[in-house]
Amino acid sequence: MPINAHPDFIIAEGEYLHAQNLEEKIEKLRKMISLAPAHKGAENLRAQLKLRLKKFLEKQNKEKKSKRSSKKGIKKEDMQAVIIGLSNSGKSSLLSSLTNVKNYLAKTQHSTTFPVVGMMPYQGTQIQLIENPPLDSENYDKGLTNSADTLLILISSLEDIKTIEKNIEKFQGKKIIVFNKIDLLDQNEKRKIYATLQSKKYNFVLISAINKEGIEELKEKIFKSFDKIRVFTKEPGKEKSPKPVILNPKSTVKDSAEKILKGFSSKVKETKIWGPSSKFPGQKVGLNHILKDLDVVEFKTR
Numbered sequence: 001m002p003i004n005a006h007p008d009f010i011i012a013e014g015e016y017l018h019a020q021n022l023e024e025k026i027e028k029l030r031k032m033i034s035l036a037p038a039h040k041g042a043e044n045l046r047a048q049l050k051l052r053l054k055k056f057l058e059k060q061n062k063e064k065k066s067k068r069s070s071k072k073g074i075k076k077e078d079m080q081a082v083i084i085g086l087s088n089s090g091k092s093s094l095l096s097s098l099t100n101v102k103n104y105l106a107k108t109q110h111s112t113t114f115p116v117v118g119m120m121p122y123q124g125t126q127i128q129l130i131e132n133p134p135l136d137s138e139n140y141d142k143g144l145t146n147s148a149d150t151l152l153i154l155i156s157s158l159e160d161i162k163t164i165e166k167n168i169e170k171f172q173g174k175k176i177i178v179f180n181k182i183d184l185l186d187q188n189e190k191r192k193i194y195a196t197l198q199s200k201k202y203n204f205v206l207i208s209a210i211n212k213e214g215i216e217e218l219k220e221k222i223f224k225s226f227d228k229i230r231v232f233t234k235e236p237g238k239e240k241s242p243k244p245v246i247l248n249p250k251s252t253v254k255d256s257a258e259k260i261l262k263g264f265s266s267k268v269k270e271t272k273i274w275g276p277s278s279k280f281p282g283q284k285v286g287l288n289h290i291l292k293d294l295d296v297v298e299f300k301t302r
């Protein structure tokens with residue numbers, strides 16, 4: 001049956017067909033619906049268009065939702081440390097001196113109102129570092145602190161520790177007290193702070209985010225806090241991968257294969273090993289062999 005559509009409808013349909021994205025499609029589809037012929041013969045057409053619009057709106061809704069949650073939820077990496085502290089303790093300065101987050105201070109003259117994520121390279125691994133907004137602000141994210149593997153408690157005076165510890169009673173992971181701004185202190189003051197922190201048996205380090213004093217020691221402490229091992233994998237006749245897989249202590253060869261790819265261990269025909277857990281370089285081992293930090297594992301799959 002001829003539909004006898006109005007020329008405006010034909011134009012709208014053309015625009016619809018050329019729409020570049022979902023928003024535009026929805027807009028043009030609405031226009032088509034408003035211009036669709038009203039007579040009985042076009043009933044089917046109108047129903048089809050409305051159904052299509054409904055589907056597009058559902059899709060749009062889904063996309064909006066996932067965008068919202070990905071903004072808020074930070075994907076947790078294998079090793080994650082969260083920097084917490086009062087405002088002006090130097091959190092942003094520390095984050096930018098440890099990670100790929102650059103020119104970041106210039107942009108955040110005022111205190112940070114949302115968690116900022118950076119990646120810190122450390123001996124072939126990538127450690128996720130997140131600056132939590134100041135503990136003394138409404139933007140502070142308690143959930144982020146509690147789910148961290150390690151907390152970097154950034155202070156610039158010993159009194160800060162008490163204030164901060166009151167707020168992290170629920171936290172179960174490792175803590176590193178990071179005393180910042182030691183470039184402003186003389187030797188005597190530094191010695192006193194060192195002695196006090198040591199007497200309290202804290203895991204601590206004295207740093208300056210500005211002149212980088214203590215930064216290497218801090219990086220090492222951060223990596224060690226995760227209590228992870230690094231295992232390099234390789235294929236026969238090739239170089240080892242530059243990036244190690246990160247595993248828990250006492251992980252097996254099988255764990256390392258599964259970390260590369262789920263189900264991979266079932267494809268492995270033979271495994272050789274170099275490094276701390278091997279009796280000699282290139283030792284053949286089974287899937288249950290227990291790995292050590294800095295081992296190299298070779299998987300033969302055929």
Ligand SMILES: Nc1nc2c(ncn2[C@@H]2O[C@H](COP(=O)(O)OP(=O)(O)O)[C@@H](O)[C@H]2O)c(=O)[nH]1
Pocket residue numbers: 085086087088089090091092093094111112180181182183184207208209210211
């Ligand atoms: N002297 C000195 N000043 C620092 C150091 N780290 C940060 N600051 C200064 O402290 C102020 C607050 O630093 P910022 O990183 O924004 O602190 P945040 O509020 O904790 O993120 C800025 O003026 C920084 O330049 C440091 O190691 N030494």
Ligand SMILES: [Mg+2]
Pocket residue numbers: 091092093108110111112
């Ligand atoms: Mg900041």
